[in-house]
Amino acid sequence: MGEEKLAGPALVCYNKTMDNDKRFVTGLDVGTENVRAVVATVTKEGAVAIVGYNEGKSAGMRKGVPANLTGPASSIDKMLGEAERMGGIEVRSAYVSINGSQILSTRTEGMIAVGTVEHEIDDKDLDRVEDVAVTGRIPANRDVLDVVPLEYALDGQGGIKDPIGMSGARLEIRANVISALTPNCENLKKTTMAADVEAKRLIPTAVAAARAVLTERQKENGVAVIDMGAATTSIAVYEEGDLQYVGVVPAGSNNITNDLAIVLAISPDMAEEIKTRFVTGGFGSDKNPLIRIGKEGKAERTFERKEVEEVVKARLDEIFSEVRKKLKTAKYDQRLPEGIILTGGGAKMRDIEVFAKETLEAAVKIGVPQSLGGVSEAVEKPEYSVAVGLALLAADQINLDMPSTTKKSKKPIKTLKAPSFFKKLFSKF
Numbered sequence: 001m002g003e004e005k006l007a008g009p010a011l012v013c014y015n016k017t018m019d020n021d022k023r024f025v026t027g028l029d030v031g032t033e034n035v036r037a038v039v040a041t042v043t044k045e046g047a048v049a050i051v052g053y054n055e056g057k058s059a060g061m062r063k064g065v066p067a068n069l070t071g072p073a074s075s076i077d078k079m080l081g082e083a084e085r086m087g088g089i090e091v092r093s094a095y096v097s098i099n100g101s102q103i104l105s106t107r108t109e110g111m112i113a114v115g116t117v118e119h120e121i122d123d124k125d126l127d128r129v130e131d132v133a134v135t136g137r138i139p140a141n142r143d144v145l146d147v148v149p150l151e152y153a154l155d156g157q158g159g160i161k162d163p164i165g166m167s168g169a170r171l172e173i174r175a176n177v178i179s180a181l182t183p184n185c186e187n188l189k190k191t192t193m194a195a196d197v198e199a200k201r202l203i204p205t206a207v208a209a210a211r212a213v214l215t216e217r218q219k220e221n222g223v224a225v226i227d228m229g230a231a232t233t234s235i236a237v238y239e240e241g242d243l244q245y246v247g248v249v250p251a252g253s254n255n256i257t258n259d260l261a262i263v264l265a266i267s268p269d270m271a272e273e274i275k276t277r278f279v280t281g282g283f284g285s286d287k288n289p290l291i292r293i294g295k296e297g298k299a300e301r302t303f304e305r306k307e308v309e310e311v312v313k314a315r316l317d318e319i320f321s322e323v324r325k326k327l328k329t330a331k332y333d334q335r336l337p338e339g340i341i342l343t344g345g346g347a348k349m350r351d352i353e354v355f356a357k358e359t360l361e362a363a364v365k366i367g368v369p370q371s372l373g374g375v376s377e378a379v380e381k382p383e384y385s386v387a388v389g390l391a392l393l394a395a396d397q398i399n400l401d402m403p404s405t406t407k408k409s410k411k412p413i414k415t416l417k418a419p420s421f422f423k424k425l426f427s428k429f
């Protein structure tokens with residue numbers, strides 16, 4: 001498979017393809033600590049293979065949202081630039097992650113008259129009823145990222161998943177609308193655009209991660225994905241195959257590092273080393289009472305494991321109880337037969353699933369992107385779930401748009417409700 005060649009940062013791709021039978025798609029995860037890109041090819045037959053990836057340090061992001069435009073733009077530019085120099089090709093557009101506690105999941109309903117009883121429901125009717133469910137329900141300072149139809153009813157008869165082709169005079173919808181603050185969406189698009197990458201869609205991080213780490217069966221039965229990043233912990237809940245809830249806790253794994261640095265009066269680098277090398281989420285399971293850190297040429301430092309564990313546990317407790325509160329608000333705290341899939345860089349803490357299982361009182365597993373062929377082994381890591389998921393969602397859309405595919409009424413990703421906004425934004429560049 002050529003992994004040897006791809007051992008270092010390796011991203012090749014986009015637009016300048018020599019193979020007309022393949023389309024290229026890019027997932028761009030703009031995190032608070034790291035930016036990552038994953039590129040995949042989609043064949044005419046719909047087969048997806050990951051062909052490139054890269055990661056780099058992020059700048060100018062605060063708790064998942066851009067704090068300025070130049071910082072994230074230059075980190076994206078640098079990360080893609082390195083890759084482009086290696087591959088000799090360019091990334092011009094991407095599915096981009098959006099994050100932050102501003103992301104909201106709102107339940108709405110809508111109803112329209114569609115004509116006579118003989119009328120067969122079509123895509124236009126679905127768009128119209130979705131518009132009714134959204135208009136006036138989502139504040140004007142929010143962009144709609146996705147409208148997830150949960151259930152339709154025709155002439156009062158509910159429980160319909162796909163009403164296309166069915167007859168009826170009155171169509172109702174129950175939907176989950178995912179929205180984000182317009183200024184944050186604008187700034188994210190501006191910052192990627194400043195790096196010459198058009199943001200085709202903005203997808204909440206946990207939703208992107210879910211695409212990479214969940215199976216259809218898990219989504220059907222009921223499951224939650226928790227993406228623990230540096231400064232945020234995002235949640236996405238699925239049931240009956242649909243996205244039921246999205247929420248973001250504004251704290252992540254960097255909070256643990258910061259706490260350790262303050263309490264132990266050490267540098268953030270040393271705190272990070274302690275966290276990533278010595279801490280285990282199965283508190284008390286490592287019986288060695290001391291943690292020793294020896295830097296070349298410097299005296300060895302020794303820390304009491306008990307003290308370190310207390311600091312880490314307190315912060316993890318706080319983060320996971322916030323997660324639990326959100327699951328409770330969404331009424332999913334005791335209702336996840338397939339349990340919880342934990343992913344993101346924060347999920348790399350040794351035995352963190354042991355801790356999460358106790359606090360969340362659910363089965364917890366670590367989620368990594370599933371095998372996809374190509375160089376996918378290199379991205380089978382929790383921190384790549386979001387970028388891989390974004391590339392897969394972009395590939396799904398290409399497959400749906402293919403003329404050869406049979407007509408599907410369900411769009412996996414709803415087009416942003418404000419196309420004029422795109423025009424406005426891109427006319428500025």
Ligand SMILES: Nc1ncnc2c1ncn2[C@@H]1O[C@H](COP(=O)(O)OP(=O)(O)OP(=O)(O)O)[C@@H](O)[C@H]1O
Binds near residue numbers: 205228272277348349
């Ligand atoms: N082995 C490890 N053990 C514990 N934590 C780790 C480990 N490896 C990485 N991390 C932590 O993962 C975090 C980075 O994760 P990730 O790259 O997913 O964040 P991000 O996407 O940049 O942030 P966010 O999603 O919050 O915007 C850092 O806090 C880092 O310390």
Ligand SMILES: [Mg+2]
Binds near residue numbers: 029032229230344386
């Ligand atoms: Mg992230």
